[in-house]
Amino acid sequence: MRILMVIYMVIPVFIGLLLILSFDERIPDTEGEKPEGIEKIFLKTASYIFRRFVEKNRLFLKSHGRRRVRENLQKLDSEADVQKRLSDYYIKKISVVLIIVFLGSLLSLLSCFSSRRNTSLNSEGEVIRSDYGKGDRKTQLVAMDEEGEKLGAFNVSIAEKEYSEKESEELYKEMLKALSQEILLENKDLRHVKSDLKLPSQLKGYPFEISWKSDNIDVIHSDGKVMNEDIFFETSRVLLTANITYRDYEWENDFEITVVPRDFTDEEIIKQEIEGNIKKTEEETRTKDRFMLPANVEGIKLFWKEATDENSIMILMLSIIAAATIFIAGDRDLTKKVEYRRRQMILEYPAFVSRLVLYMGSGMSVRAILKKFANEYKAHIKDGGKRSFLYEEILKSCNELESGVPELNVYERLGVRCGSQQYARLVTLLSQNLKKGNSEMMALLREESDKATIERMSYARKLGEEAGTKLLVPMILMLLIVMVVIMIPAYLSF
Template identity: 35%
Template sequence: MWKKRGKGWKVFFTRQQAVCVAAGIGLYAFMAIASGRNGGTISDGGGLKRAGPGQGEITYEIEVSGLDKEEEHRKVPVRIPVSERRYSEREATELFDRLENRLEKEILGENKSLAEIHSNLSLKSGLDDYGVKLRWESDNPELVDSLGNVHNERTKEQGEPAVLRARARVGRHEHTYEFHVTVYPPVMTPEEKAADEFLTWAGEEDLKQQTEDYLKLPSVYYGKKLNYYLPKDNSYRLFPVLGLFMAALLHIKKGMDKQNRAKKREQQLLFDYSEVVSKLVVYIGAGLTVRGAFERIAAGYEAGIKEGKREVRPAYEEMLKTVFQLESGVSEGRAFGEFGRRCGLQPYLKLCTLLEQSQKNGSRQLRQALELEMVSAFEQRKNLAKKLGEEAGTKLLLPLLFMLFVVMIMIVVPAFLSFY
């Protein structure tokens, strides 16, 4: 760190800062040495190392000097692709010989040996570490297919033979392996074996009784009495969980409905605020008192509700409650204050503050204050309408995207089907 001492500047490092600087210098030196070893000049005896067989092509970015006839020492960047190394004939033969025992072990899967196959085989499509590609064939695909699936449901107890051929290819070298396998029936527990035998017998009885309305099951089977039962339907156990889930959803829905009602009420209060203030300005300007203006506005709203010309609005409902309070003897200051608190929004609290101040200081400046508030209220209403319009446009995005997705499917699917 730099710090001023007297007339000059001196450098002061903490221990941690010194370690960081030393580490940066050390890493730079290490990378410079490594770069010198790995890069630098490629001598006449050097070259570009190929990737191993099956690992693909490598592209080297090198700089070559001497290509520019005017400036011999100028280095020209060149990208040289180097193909993978290929096996020689002798190397390929040795590789195929080594892989035979490995393939014989890897294709077994869960089986113990090729002479006793009970389950599916693991037939790989290649050995990436050697770059060898494999293609499998079977002389009895109904018993063992080329994917290694074993179909031994109806195989004889003494087993059935099959031959698997693997065509191995690496570069231009090819070799064919043959594996002789014997497939046996799947290993079953005594219960599974008895059930399989009974199922076979039931199938034979079904063929015999095809003209009957019902398949008659035997009461005695190999000297033993049989009883038949339909399995119980346990799907109804899910009902209590569904009930709890629905109860949780109803609780969440109740909370969301409450929030939506509160949000809708708030929006209606904000929309009606400018109208309420403008009516107060008109009635107070006509010579009515604040109480008289409230009573006149509430009476007009109540008459409109009775005639069915108006819908219920929260702002006017609160004004009706305020008028009822005034008629019951509550003071105007208290009634107006409770009106603002019930509405719970800042514009109404401001309005009630103006009305309460007019009760204390006189209503000389009330009309002018209300006119200024009316201008602000209409501006606020305009901004609210603009905001709601933007929200409505955002809500339409999802159905529009869904319609776009449907249209794309209608266009793309026939185009794809035309290729078949």
């Protein structure tokens, strides 16, 4: 246990040292949230670890996972500093892992310390009693463990049969001979009984009910348990009476049993001597607040410890597993966010193209239309509306136009940020119209709008099929439950 406590102390001490070394470290951005308390402290430590050990690691720089995370972050926000967002992303993940491992090691240390503190045994091998008025306390002291054999239960089925008085008497005499052998079990005979007897309530093949009575239950119980476990046990004689009944007939038969001391192993003898010494010492020192446990028996030196429920190693392992799981799952969550953004952009595309065709048909330029969409979106957000990935990108494009970026470049950048084939087609049409002019522009846009509507319907069907596939497993489980509910009563009715 001391080794475990050292391990539990090393982890928080090591993390504490990192906390001290990272005191002047810069806190990374956390997407508008201002970190406080323990989160702020561990973000500094995570930043220290990342910048000194991870960021310069060649394996990390060349890893496929790092490239995938970088691409996903760039898809979510193409205007941001991707390298900075990548660093902040990994720093935040490392900080979460540090918090979990640090708290897990502290809990493990507290659990280990608590199990040691609540012990009833001090370092000198003395048992500490509870103070006056605080009640009894139960504990378990372990030197060796030896349990007695437990008898099983017997289920006997007897066919219904009626016998005459004469037949019953003859059958009774016959049963007595069988019963005399049946009750012996592993014993040689009734004059040398060392182990438990079998005292059945019925004997197979006979219709009699049997009940038993012992004249000395301190030696043999009415269930056949032989009490010769004490190494100081002396030979004793016991009279077992079997009361045998069948319908209105009743007989009694006495069995004279001689119980002799059973054969003890050296381990059993030592265990009983230890138990006797502990009991005797405990009874003689009840006016004192503590007593000594036996230091040796039969020339064997004894070392004592108290059995405790100690779960500290399990807590530490669970905290490490949880930290590793969260670290790995972070990239998966990022990928899901990117996929969700892509889906929403595809679903919004038909409505966007239809509105674009409508306003261009009224004579508005693409630049003016985008500005109108941006103003409407700002008002929508101000009123508490839901944010849209598409209109966030349109808002960025309007800001670029107002900053003096050429319109052609703005359209091309918009297509790259949206990142799907549909938007690439639309941007190509707008760019060609801006470069060369196109008298058939409206016809092409209307065709693109119709095509987008068809693609959206196809995409919606695909999503429905995916949802149906995901529901397949729960439906199979429900079918199995229904089959069990129907079949079990039908089976039990036969």
